[in-house]
Amino acid sequence: RRSGQYTMNHDHSKKTPDGASFDRSGSQDSLDELSMDDYWKELENIHETRGSNHEERVALVVKEPDEGELEEEWLKEAGLSNLFGESSGDSLESVVFLSTLTRTQKAAVEKRVETVTQTMRKKNKHHQIPDVRDIFRLQNDSKGKVCDRSEPSTVRTSENKNETQDGTKGPKFSLGTDEQKSPLEDMPFSDTDINLEISFAEQAANIKDSSVAKMCKGGGGDTLLPNFRLPKDKTGTTKIGDLAPQDMKKVYSLALIELTALYDILGTEFKQQKAVKIKTKDSGLFGVPLSVLLEQDQKKVPGTKIPLIFQKLIAQIEEATLETEGLLRIPGVSTRIKNLCQELEAKFYEGTFNWENVKQHDAASLLKLFIRELPQPLLTVEYLKAFQDVQNLPTKKQQLQALNLLVLLLPEANRETLKVLLEFLQRVIDHRDKNKMTLKNVAMVMAPNLFTFHGFGSKTIEQSEFVMAAGTANVMRFMIRYQKLLWTIPKFIVDQVRKQNAESQKKEKKDKAMKKLLKKMAYDREKHEKQEKTPNEADVPQGVIRVQAPHLSKVSMAIQLTEELKASDIVARFLSQKSGNVQTLKKEEVFLYEIGGNIGERCLDDDTYMKDLYQLNPNAEWVIKSKQS
Numbered sequence: 001r002r003s004g005q006y007t008m009n010h011d012h013s014k015k016t017p018d019g020a021s022f023d024r025s026g027s028q029d030s031l032d033e034l035s036m037d038d039y040w041k042e043l044e045n046i047h048e049t050r051g052s053n054h055e056e057r058v059a060l061v062v063k064e065p066d067e068g069e070l071e072e073e074w075l076k077e078a079g080l081s082n083l084f085g086e087s088s089g090d091s092l093e094s095v096v097f098l099s100t101l102t103r104t105q106k107a108a109v110e111k112r113v114e115t116v117t118q119t120m121r122k123k124n125k126h127h128q129i130p131d132v133r134d135i136f137r138l139q140n141d142s143k144g145k146v147c148d149r150s151e152p153s154t155v156r157t158s159e160n161k162n163e164t165q166d167g168t169k170g171p172k173f174s175l176g177t178d179e180q181k182s183p184l185e186d187m188p189f190s191d192t193d194i195n196l197e198i199s200f201a202e203q204a205a206n207i208k209d210s211s212v213a214k215m216c217k218g219g220g221g222d223t224l225l226p227n228f229r230l231p232k233d234k235t236g237t238t239k240i241g242d243l244a245p246q247d248m249k250k251v252y253s254l255a256l257i258e259l260t261a262l263y264d265i266l267g268t269e270f271k272q273q274k275a276v277k278i279k280t281k282d283s284g285l286f287g288v289p290l291s292v293l294l295e296q297d298q299k300k301v302p303g304t305k306i307p308l309i310f311q312k313l314i315a316q317i318e319e320a321t322l323e324t325e326g327l328l329r330i331p332g333v334s335t336r337i338k339n340l341c342q343e344l345e346a347k348f349y350e351g352t353f354n355w356e357n358v359k360q361h362d363a364a365s366l367l368k369l370f371i372r373e374l375p376q377p378l379l380t381v382e383y384l385k386a387f388q389d390v391q392n393l394p395t396k397k398q399q400l401q402a403l404n405l406l407v408l409l410l411p412e413a414n415r416e417t418l419k420v421l422l423e424f425l426q427r428v429i430d431h432r433d434k435n436k437m438t439l440k441n442v443a444m445v446m447a448p449n450l451f452t453f454h455g456f457g458s459k460t461i462e463q464s465e466f467v468m469a470a471g472t473a474n475v476m477r478f479m480i481r482y483q484k485l486l487w488t489i490p491k492f493i494v495d496q497v498r499k500q501n502a503e504s505q506k507k508e509k510k511d512k513a514m515k516k517l518l519k520k521m522a523y524d525r526e527k528h529e530k531q532e533k534t535p536n537e538a539d540v541p542q543g544v545i546r547v548q549a550p551h552l553s554k555v556s557m558a559i560q561l562t563e564e565l566k567a568s569d570i571v572a573r574f575l576s577q578k579s580g581n582v583q584t585l586k587k588e589e590v591f592l593y594e595i596g597g598n599i600g601e602r603c604l605d606d607d608t609y610m611k612d613l614y615q616l617n618p619n620a621e622w623v624i625k626s627k628q629s
Contacts, residue, residue, distance in 0.1 A: 038329055038444040039469050045331045046448055049369065068119025070271060071112040074260070077272070079253040083113050096507060100499040101257065102492075104201035108261035191397075192226045196233070196490040200401040201261035225439075225481050226396060230488060235616050236567065236608030238489040240408065240415065243497075244600035250497045251489055255408040258493065259386070262402060268392050272382045280375040284345050285309045287373045290413040300349070305416040309348060312355075313367040314424050320360040322427060323434035329445050332362030340366060368449045371421070378414055378421075378450060379406075388451060390478070391471030400482055403475070407486045408493075422483040429480070443476035450476065498598040498617065505598075517596045545614060547592070549574050549624035561611045567592040568606035574624055591627065594620045603627065 075081055082094055101109065195203060230237065243251065263270035281288045283296065293307040301308065317327070340362060347353035358366075371378055379387045383406055390406070393399045407415060425442050432438050437445075451472040479486065543561050547570055554577035559570055570592055594602045597619035604613070614620075 038441055039473060042445050042448045049334055068116050071115040074112050078256050096500055096503045099503060100496045102199040102202050104205055104261040104265060105257045108257055108264050192228050193231050194228050194485060197492055199258060199492050201258060201265050204262055204265045204398060228400060228482060228485060230485060233491055234609040234612040236605045238494050240487045240489060242603040247497050247600040250500055251408060251493055254493045254496050255405045259405040266393055268389055270386060273385055285348055286341055286370060287375060289375050294413055306420050310370060310417060313363055316355055316358055316363040317360055322431040324360055325436050327428055327435045327437055328364050328442060330361050332365035336362055337365050371449050378418055380410060380414055383409055387475060388472055390475050399478060403478055404486050422480055425480050439477055439481060443473045447473040447476040502598040545622050547622040551625060553577055561614055563611055565610045567604040567608040571624060589626050590624055593623045595623055596621050
């Protein structure tokens with residue numbers, strides 16, 4: 001290894017002597033000199049653009065938190081602030097929440113509560129400070145038995161004698177429903193299967209010292225990114241955007257705890273950064289917070305989730321052709337970029353800006369500038385470091401799992417914008433034969449724009465710069481290559497949400513819970529229907545579900561469940577009932593939803609096996625509607 005001899009400064013043209021290549025640990029792919037050159041050249045272009053930008057940017061200050069402050073903030077973010085402080089008496093909700101956690105998730109919570117407790121005692125705050133063991137003891141008593149050492153409490157049903165290749169016991173999840181055969185019972189996981197049924201941290205704990213860990217370690221050639229895949233889940237894959245907001249809140253808390261537990265198990269420090277608030281622009285295009293941009297854009301295009309300028313720049317690049325050699329790599333002319341920026345600021349919203357004069361490389365430079373100029377990084381101040389640290393995790397599979405959880409933690413505006421960016425980058429790569437921009441090249445060029453954030457000052461950039469360059473470029477490659485997997489909500493988290501909902505409903509009065517749910521159901525109900533009626537009552541025989549479709553010509557249908565019946569079959573059945581007075585809806589515009597029972601609302605993927613899902617949530621209502629309604 002010759003990495004030690006590189007000292008980094010801004011003269012990136014002298015970065016690597018001839019023929020040098022940098023190889024990180026086994027978990028990274030080696031990166032050849034050519035593509036590293038792309039990284040340094042991009043960094044040089046960035047410095048040049050900043051240099052010519054006469055308005056000096058205000059650097060975002062990242063605050064060093066006091067002892068215990070970080071953990072206190074973490075507990076708040078995880079929705080567990082009532083485990084300490086003045087409100088610590090009100091922990092019924094937390095008891096429900098804690099009862100659904102896995103062993104490793106509980107350990108992560110205990111560790112943080114312990115730190116906050118000790119800090120509070122030191123500061124002699126006059127709060128009622130619960131002993132962390134009491135919190136879990138209280139919850140154990142309410143549950144009877146929580147979970148034994150070997151398996152997460154989330155996953156508990158039918159016997160599964162197969163050990164998976166992750167070293168974990170097979171899935172065992174139940175919410176007091178009938179015993180059911182696990183869809184994965186006869187399907188052992190291979191190295192490239194991403195097991196979403198069992199907590200990632202539990203998997204890591206189980207393989208920590210086994211030979212499986214060595215097998216999973218990535219190494220070797222650059223092009224060898226494994227073909228990770230998601231084994232089919234009979235109860236349907238849940239994507240971000242499929243769940244109702246109240247359930248997404250729970251997903252966020254669980255993802256934060258799970259990610260922390262995973263980093264704890266793997267011995268990587270997980271620290272959320274905290275930004276000190278700075279004055280930002282409250283209008284314009286460049287250097288404006290995403291939330292402000294979207295607020296002004298939604299006045300023009302209601303419901304838009306991606307900044308209009310961002311969408312337009314991508315459309316402008318694609319309009320020319322994605323076959324242009326060196327697309328994204330070759331910079332536009334910096335003086336021209338500066339003038340275009342000023343002109344866009346003045347004319348974009350008026351609709352008087354002339355796009356015909358914008359050259360493709362300039363549009364690509366403007367797109368990258370937009371990302372860099374955001375007052376807070378696209379990957380957020382809180383999680384930018386955690387995204388960078390993904391490179392330090394031992395196996396590629398664990399790196400992917402961590403990225404999956406980090407994507408769930410991003411605010412919606414950041415996540416939606418990142419998604420559109422990654423999809424666009426993949427389309428550029430699809431034309432690599434002509435534009436010579438491979439996955440590696442694109443990752444090299446884009447990494448500095450997402451990871452070397454001006455707010456962290458030069459320290460972050462300069463420290464062991466070579467290692468960081470290679471590492472962040474690898475994280476960028478992962479995000480582009482596996483973007484479809486990253487936007488999936490792991491089944492074990494959806495199961496924990498179901499369990500929380502089921503437990504909460506037991507604890508609340510049934511009428512109250514039902515009224516709340518009914519309020520949340522965003523579809524037209526027939527007025528004469530009694531509010532208390534559930535699909536399991538006498539009018540629907542066993543093994544039959546009633547599906548409502550208020551916006552279609554056939555408003556309601558009783559459907560017999562069979563082993564092979566899928567969500568797409570039910571939608572097709574309704575759509576085949578044509579009637580003149582109803583607008584014709586295409587198949588891709590309407591979806592079957594699972595509403596109520598142990599979930600707020602969930603849009604079902606076409607391949608959901610209805611009988612399996614019905615067994616998981618027998619009290620749900622089934623409604624066909626479009627995503628907007």
